[in-house]
Amino acid sequence: MILNNNEVIELNRFDRVINRKGTDSAKWDYTKNIFGVDDVLPMWVADMDFPAPDEVIDALHARVDHGIFGYTMPGNETEKSIQRWLKKRHDWEIADNIITYTPGIVTALSIAIQAYTESDDKIVVQPPVYYPFFDMPKKHNREVLFNKLHLNKDNRYDIDFEDLEEKLADQKTKMFILCNPHNPSGRVWSKEELTKIGQLCIKHDVLIVSDDIHSDLLLFGNRYTPIASISEVIANQTITCIAPSKTFNLAGLQASAVLIGNDSLKRKFNSVLQLHGLTTINTLGAEAMKAAYTHGEIWLDELICYFEESVLFIENYLKEHLPSVKVIRPEASYLVWLDVRDLEIRDDELKNLLLNKGKLALHLGSTFGENGSGFLRMNFACSRESLKEGLVRLVKALN
Structure with missing residues (x-):
């Protein structure tokens, strides 16, 4: 003051x-x-x-003051905090036991590429876009197909759906990586646009990996729709990645959540996680995640x-x-x-x-x-x- x-x-x-x-x-x-x-x-x-937020810092202090930092697994309260947050902020009700935790969303992207695609498979991205979307597939010897976004007269990016379908229809295309909201432009895709994306991916049997890390930071009354919330069929073919890291400035604590409603897809994802020894997340990251989603509104x-x-x-x-x-x-x-x-x-x-x-x-x-x-x-x-x-x-x- x-x-x-x-x-x-x-x-x-x-x-x-x-x-x-x-x-x-x-x-x-x-x-x-x-x-x-x-x-x-x-x-x-x-x-x-x-x-x-102060509540997050207080929760971290309390955990540090406890003084013991043995192996920790995100518990039921962490899961419930995520469920309550998604329901209240985005009207998205997710089932129990669909959450897997990773140290970050780029890590989750790498795991998904390994779990669901093979060498020389093709992956579709929408540039201009967060560069790990095309760097990470290339590091895994996957071919990247670019469905370029177009800036319209109102200075908003539009999707070229004709080009998108052409690339999804390629028999070697196995994955589409969505950025919702979009980074770097900040565009929030409409429910109609997302429905069309989902329908095309279902039609051509292409898995959707959706990076929704900026979804809590909605400006000027815009509304975010998780693509997996549109229908059960789309949800069954979608991997959704969220995190408190951008929302609450917690990136250094390395904690994110991957939502996979399809049991078979979740088992494949977790199998690759275990292959790399990624069986849990940072103790303080889990504590901060729970506190942020519970008290950060x-x-x-x-x-x-x-x-x-x-x-x-x-x-x-x-x-x-x-x-x-x-x-x-x-x-x-x-x-x-x-x-x-x-x-x-x-x-x-x-x-x-x-x-x-x-x-x-x-x-x-x-x-x-x-x-x-x-x-x-x-x-x-x-x-x-x-x-x-x-x-x-x-x-x-x-x-």
């Missing part, structure tokens, strides 16, 4: 600036390793500069309001200072997709300007696929003060 003319003004909890340097933060301490420079403002990787609602204000701030600032850059308004998440194609700057020069002139570290759009070239992804999960500084640096670099 601060005093102003004898009045007490409550600062927004998300306006606090917390120094993260010296904590081995990938975002703050390793820019030299990743970008070749260390004097930049990092707004690239998807984690927040906010502390987790009020904190999250406040966070979403803050994010919406941040998006409007970005739009207004760039409209005034750099109108040639178009903001693709996110419908979910704390990542904003910036269209800088009108500047006609090559990606290598764009990178140089950002790092050396603007002293700003962002993800180039080409990281997310060739149709991401000419875009930038900026993480705005920081204080408004830090966000403004990032925008000042962006304008300095590109103007």
